[in-house]
């Protein structure tokens with residue numbers, strides 16, 4: 001077993017996370033259950049920040065809260081001195097409800113509504129990451145009308161093709177995100193923004209994709225940004241105070257994944273910025289901001305499921321069904337994502353059979369793991385699926401009217417419920433009954 005963070009196998013053969021026995025957690029909170037090892041989140045947050053400190057850089061590390069959004073994780077991010085990236089009114093509302101300092105909130109999104117912009121301006125958030133020219137015009141207009149100003153970063157698409165799944169690529173030219181560098185959109189937006197009396201252009205943003213395993217994509221993106229900065233400096237007399245280089249740092253889901261240490265990506269970014277700054281004598285090196293999501297919370301999360309029915313097709317495969325599935329983790333169905341797992345109540349036992357783990361949703365594609373070696377699985381075993389902390393709960397749905405799981409944080413043997421399990425009543429809470437027409441036949 002590859003142990004993430006504080007994971008270990010206890011003398012009773014159970015998997016422990018954060019000093020808590022997963023079998024006890026399952027008994028107390030039920031399954032499916034998301035368990036987060038919060039000391040691993042803290043370790044990652046500090047790791048990123050330490051590189052900047054060691055390199056004497058001014059920085060912000062913003063947690064991309066889309067990876068896992070709830071009040072408690074935002075409070076944890078706040079405790080660790082992180083900033084916060086939100087992409088919707090809902091994520092912003094969660095952050096404000098969590099008491100997250102608005103000045104450290106960055107608002108993303110390729111289609112911010114007028115209401116969302118007004119909400120964020122009223123909350124006095126730190127900055128808007130402007131994604132397109134339409135947004136820039138809308139933000140300008142609302143700022144003028146309400147007599148407030150806004151700090152902005154311009155999100156540009158540098159035209160980099162990072163090596164990752166097509167659906168999570170974001171930096172290439174043909175993308176819905178960002179102002180295009182090659183065709184002049186980015187420069188047009190800057191011209192407009194620097195002429196505005198109500199917008200303050202902090203700098204540039206780019207994000208090249210997610211689950212990236214190499215530093216080359218990031219350094220190439222920085223090189224492209226600096227070509228743009230050179231043009232902006234000489235032609236528009238504009239030099240950025242901030243370079244936000246996005247997130248996207250890969251993590252290890254299975255042994256097929258070979259990510260670098262999170263800090264290695266950041267060090268490579270800093271080195272490249274320093275190299276590029278050699279051509280700008282007399283200018284102050286911009287602050288570097290990053291916004292990791294997956295690499296802060298991904299491997300800190302484990303999902304616990306109870307095993308149920310099995311179907312053996314001799315010579316083909318054995319399906320083992322669990323009490324959750326694509327409703328709590330859509331990633332295998334959406335991206336063919338692979339996961340590793342163990343039987344948490346018999347974690348020390350040797351694997352003796354190959355099975356495939358099926359979700360309980362009404363879709364043949366609801367398969368969580370294909371062909372995994374486990375000890376002989378019995379009914380009501382506890383399956384722990386590793387590395388589900390990012391884009392698991394946050395992408396959960398109520399498909400088949402499944403109830404979203406509970407989430408617990410564990411640290412130093414202490415477990416804390418941070419999202420309660422949904423109930424049947426929650427499922428129908430928004431439903432309104434059909435209006436009956438009186439039958440006059």
Ligand SMILES: Cc1ncc(COP(=O)(O)O)c(C=O)c1O
Pocket residue numbers: 064067085108170207209210211246247248249291292293294295390
């Ligand atoms: C703009 C932006 N920033 C940050 C992230 C976080 O990415 P990751 O979770 O891969 O670190 C994303 C998601 O890909 C993103 O779109």
Ligand SMILES: N[C@@H](CCCC[NH3+])C(=O)O
Pocket residue numbers: 066168210211331335390391
């Ligand atoms: N949700 C995706 C990543 C998207 C990142 C957000 N821009 C995943 O699970 O890998």
